[in-house]
Amino acid sequence: MARVLQSGKTPQGRPMRCLPKSLPPFKFSGALSNARPIRLGATDYNFENKMKGRFVGPMPPSLFIEKFLHNADLPEWPNDDSAWARVYNPFVIMKKSAMYEPFIEAVAAYTPGMKFFDTHKHPDNDAYGYAPDISAYDEDDLPDLTRRTDFSKMSLFLEFKISPNEDPFEDPPKKFNKETFHFEKESDESKILEARLGDIQPLSLVLNFVSMFSQC
Incomplete structure (x- = not known):
């Protein structure tokens, strides 16, 4: 699953917005780590219930690009898919970290x-210790490489899931x-992930001072 932010940067000289000092206990259940979620807790259920019906879709990627990026100066994509064959092999049992x-x-x-x-081993201590699988940044605004995960600079982040x-x-x-x-699926695993989308996405927006975002 890829969560794609419409990037925005913190204005120079503007103080970082204060965040709560803690999150509800469900942030430790592991849906954003290698651990598999086991059950839908009360906090997850309430968060997912608030998010129900707020996701817009489904929309094919080609239609999304046509509707929202049709005037963008998009680069010509390479006509070579061989590199993607190395990302995931459905016939081999593999850990998702091997895909990064x-x-x-x-x-x-x-x-x-x-x-x-x-960045899956580099939590951002300013963002409750979240460590996305992969983080992306503008080349002219890179984070400290000893830190790697910096939500205040991040343009987008990706979470990999192997199981359907x-x-x-x-x-x-x-x-x-x-x-x-x-x-919107109804399984407990799916509901937990829907709850996380309503949890970590606003956190990213706060740290980036962004008011609009999209999610694929």
Whole structure:
């Protein structure tokens, strides 16, 4: 799952906005780490319930680009998919951490002006210790490399999920009724991840002073 922020930077000289000193206990349940969530706790349920119906979709990536980026000066994408074959092999049992470096190498050709880093072992202590799997920054605004994870500079971050059960959303069939199709999954694992989207995304917006974001 990739959470994509519409980047915005903290204005020079503007003090960092104060954050609460603690989060609800569910932040330790592991949905943003290698640990698998086990059950839907009361706090998760309440957070997910508040987020229900607030996700806009489903929308195919091509339609998203046409609707929101049709006037953007997008670079021509390379016509070579061989690099992506090294990212994930469905016939081999693998840890998701084994995908990080191949992904960073593959995505570099598609993201001029940006740098991607493996940050899953580099928590941001200014953001409750969150450590996204991969973080991306503008080349002219890189973090301290001894820290790597810096939500105040981050343009976007990505969380990798291998199991289909960990996808909080259901892709629709080619023909479906937009009025009745329910794309938010109902499993406990999915609900926990939906709750996290309502937790970590606003945190990123606060630290970046961003008021608009999109999520793929």
